[in-house]
Amino acid sequence: MKLLMPYITGGVVPGWTAYLSAFEHAGADLIEVGLPFSDPTVDGPTIQESSDAALARGTTPASVLQDLADVRTGIPLVASTYANIALRPGFGDALTAAGVTGLIVPDLPLDELAGLDVPGVQVSLLASPATPDVRLAEIGRRSQGFVYAISVMGTTGERDRLAPSAVTLAARLKQVTDLPVLLGFGISTPEQAGEAAAVADGVIVGAAVMRRILDGASPAEVGAFVASLRAALSLVAPVR
Amino acid sequence: MSSITVRPTVVPGRYGSYGGRYVPESLIPACEAVAEAFSEAWADPGFRGTLGALLSAYAGRPTPLTPALRLSAELGVTVLLKREDLTHTGSHKINNVLGQALLARRMGRTRLIAETGAGMHGVATATAGALLGLPVKVFMGERDMERQAHNVFRMRLLGAEVVPVTTGSRTLKDATSEAMRHWVTDADEAYYCVGSVIGPHPYPTMVREFQRVIGDEARRQCAAELPAAIPDYVVACVGGGSNAAGTFAGFVETSAKLVGVEAEGGSGAANGEIGVLHGFQSLFLQDEHGQIKEAHSIAAGLDYPGVGPEHAYLRDLGRARYVTVSDGEAIAAAVRLARAEGVLPAIESAHAVAWVVRAAGTPELPGGSTVLVTLSGRGDKDITTLIAEADLA
Numbered sequence: 165m166k167l168l169m170p171y172i173t174g175g176v177v178p179g180w181t182a183y184l185s186a187f188e189h190a191g192a193d194l195i196e197v198g199l200p201f202s203d204p205t206v207d208g209p210t211i212q213e214s215s216d217a218a219l220a221r222g223t224t225p226a227s228v229l230q231d232l233a234d235v236r237t238g239i240p241l242v243a244s245t246y247a248n249i250a251l252r253p254g255f256g257d258a259l260t261a262a263g264v265t266g267l268i269v270p271d272l273p274l275d276e277l278a279g280l281d282v283p284g285v286q287v288s289l290l291a292s293p294a295t296p297d298v299r300l301a302e303i304g305r306r307s308q309g310f311v312y313a314i315s316v317m318g319t320t321g322e323r324d325r326l327a328p329s330a331v332t333l334a335a336r337l338k339q340v341t342d343l344p345v346l347l348g349f350g351i352s353t354p355e356q357a358g359e360a361a362a363v364a365d366g367v368i369v370g371a372a373v374m375r376r377i378l379d380g381a382s383p384a385e386v387g388a389f390v391a392s393l394r395a396a397l398s399l400v401a402p403v404r
Numbered sequence: 405m406s407s408i409t410v411r412p413t414v415v416p417g418r419y420g421s422y423g424g425r426y427v428p429e430s431l432i433p434a435c436e437a438v439a440e441a442f443s444e445a446w447a448d449p450g451f452r453g454t455l456g457a458l459l460s461a462y463a464g465r466p467t468p469l470t471p472a473l474r475l476s477a478e479l480g481v482t483v484l485l486k487r488e489d490l491t492h493t494g495s496h497k498i499n500n501v502l503g504q505a506l507l508a509r510r511m512g513r514t515r516l517i518a519e520t521g522a523g524m525h526g527v528a529t530a531t532a533g534a535l536l537g538l539p540v541k542v543f544m545g546e547r548d549m550e551r552q553a554h555n556v557f558r559m560r561l562l563g564a565e566v567v568p569v570t571t572g573s574r575t576l577k578d579a580t581s582e583a584m585r586h587w588v589t590d591a592d593e594a595y596y597c598v599g600s601v602i603g604p605h606p607y608p609t610m611v612r613e614f615q616r617v618i619g620d621e622a623r624r625q626c627a628a629e630l631p632a633a634i635p636d637y638v639v640a641c642v643g644g645g646s647n648a649a650g651t652f653a654g655f656v657e658t659s660a661k662l663v664g665v666e667a668e669g670g671s672g673a674a675n676g677e678i679g680v681l682h683g684f685q686s687l688f689l690q691d692e693h694g695q696i697k698e699a700h701s702i703a704a705g706l707d708y709p710g711v712g713p714e715h716a717y718l719r720d721l722g723r724a725r726y727v728t729v730s731d732g733e734a735i736a737a738a739v740r741l742a743r744a745e746g747v748l749p750a751i752e753s754a755h756a757v758a759w760v761v762r763a764a765g766t767p768e769l770p771g772g773s774t775v776l777v778t779l780s781g782r783g784d785k786d787i788t789t790l791i792a793e794a795d796l797a
């Protein structure tokens with residue numbers, strides 16, 4: 165089965181955890197929860213706006229983790245945040261206490277991983293279309309849980325179509341790792357999700373979800389969007 | 405005091421625990437390409453020759469070392485000014501940019517991107533782009549575009565595209581974030597010309613090497629000018645820290661005491677905590693949750709919440725100290741230097757002068773000392789700010 169991981173910026177709106185249950189009921193396999201950072205350099209305008217909104221509400225990484233500890237979602241939670249937050253002492257313990265089992269730090273590449281201290285949490289590395297073969301293999305070896313394949317050279321944000329680089333990268337990754345390969349960055353519609361899942365093991369959908377939340381869509385409405393992604397993925401046969 | 409040996413890096417790109425390369429995976433190949441090209445170029449006498457020739461025939465090097473006679477008499481310390489304000493485009497930024505633009509050309513890159521705060525780095529990049537025929541895109545915070553409207557016009561006149569940045573504090577920090585975002589989308593063609601000793605490896609080291617010309621020249625000039633050959637104090641303002649790093653490079657292995665002067669509201673080295681931003685680990689102003697604080701300075705070029713990794717390391721070693729100066733002290737020092745010496749410094753540079761004014765005759769800077777101060781730029785760009793802020797009674 166193809167994997168679906170929708171993203172939400174923690175604390176973006178009051179009662180934000182209601183979206184987590186909606187995602188779960190819509191058939192998400194995992195949920196990526198962004199811990200907002202003041203300077204999200206890897207994100208495009210939508211997720212930047214959502215981080216700013218969360219911070220403006222007084223959200224902190226600790227308050228998001230506290231919210232997560234309180235809701236007890238039935239599917240795995242993967243935190244994502246920036247190196248400045250992830251490298252702070254005690255961060256690993258805070259994740260574990262919140263029941264988070266995975267971590268993505270987009271500005272912490274292979275070379276700087278040694279500084280990260282999160283025992284018991286699976287750290288998924290990102291791979292980019294520009295990553296050379298030898299390094300791609302190393303990313304496959306050092307990644308835990310899944311490998312995050314960045315579909316396109318750029319930041320997060322909705323795009324009109326799936327970039328050709330996504331297909332190439334997913335295929336290259338499948339040759340160097342047995343971990344699931346999830347494609348993210350830019351996947352915006354059920355059609356694109358289906359296309360992406362034809363070459364990868366699943367998709368990560370961030371900006372397309374967050375734009376709806378920022379526009380005021382209810383958990384049920386965003387859940388319906390996630391369900392449409394799920395439906396598109398179900399039509400795709402497994403890669404192997 | 406015996407001479408001190410400071411060997412900055414054991415691991416390439418690391419200064420103690422600072423530095424590194426905290427960039428998205430997509431930018432790793434671009435950083436590696438720059439690092440490789442720079443080390444080759446820097447070892448190539450041909451590249452050095454071309455850069456040296458441009459620095460003298462185009463940028464106006466060497467810059468003079470001017471004894472500030474009247475100010476020295478007033479303060480009771482001997483002040484020597486290293487005159488980066490006399491370079492083409494009016495600040496030290498040109499030294500670094502000519503180096504990086506030549507490197508970009510050598511790498512076959514077809515355009516330049518840059519961030520700018522005060523606009524001087526943007527003007528320098530636009531200038532080098534015009535000189536070498538490379539299109540230039542400059543990211544600049546909207547607030548800085550208002551404060552430095554004059555430099556925005558200069559960049560456009562030179563053919564550069566100035567992209568307003570409307571996120572966050574709308575100053576240098578956000579312009580840098582936006583330039584990095586753009587770089588990811590265009591890493592094959594565009595060369596990111598970083599304006600200070602910040603960013604992922606190799607930028608902090610490379611920019612310091614391009615700015616080392618300030619310190620090397622000043623060292624020779626001091627040897628000719630001063631009976632003791634070396635000044636007691638070497639002082640420079642610190643935004644990201646490139647003019648200070650270049651100046652310090654000439655003196656770090658001497659007995660001179662090194663002083664970096666930050667803006668009170670942008671004091672990464674003096675008041676920051678360890679963190680990661682814009683591709684490097686260093687000292688940043690941040691809150692207890694790890695959110696980066698917005699910096700505030702009357703000098704747009706010092707309006708940055710962090711400091712280059714080498715400065716953080718020099719601070720930890722105790723080899724350099726970092727002090728802060730208020731907006732008001734800087735404005736007063738700019739006016740004072742103009743009246744005492746006929747030299748109107750950039751407000752950034754006036755911070756360095758202001759510390760000398762404040763500390764002269766105290767145990768921090770005892771009377772009779774000799775002090776080298778780098779004047780990183782001229783004050784023409786700051787006239788609007790000075791009209792509003794200086795009390796010219």
Ligand SMILES: Cc1ncc(COP(=O)(O)O)c(C=O)c1O
Nearest residue numbers: 643644645646647705752780781
């Ligand atoms: C005249 C001048 N001095 C100093 C600075 C601060 O930069 P740095 O600390 O890299 O020398 C700037 C930056 O814009 C500047 O324009």
